[in-house]
Amino acid sequence: MDTASSGAPxxxxxxxxxxxxxxxxxxxxxxxxIDCSDPFR
Structure with missing residues (x-):
C-alpha cells in the first residue's frame, strides 16, 4: 500500500x-x- 514513506497509511x-x-x-x-479506535482497520 505505502512504499515511499516510513510506513504511515x-x-x-x-x-x-x-x-x-x-x-x-x-x-x-x-x-x-481513520480513527485509532476503529476495530475494522
Missing part, C-alpha cells in the same frame, strides 16, 4: 500520506480518514 482517495492527530489519521485534503 495513505489516503484511499488521493494517496497522500496521512498524519496522526488526536488518535485519528488525517488527510491534508480530505480530513480525518
Amino acid at each position: 495513505t489516503c484511499p482517495h488521493c494517496e497522500a500520506p496521512l498524519y496522526k492527530r488526536h488518535c485519528k489519521y488525517v488527510c491534508p485534503q480530505h480530513g480525518p480518514i
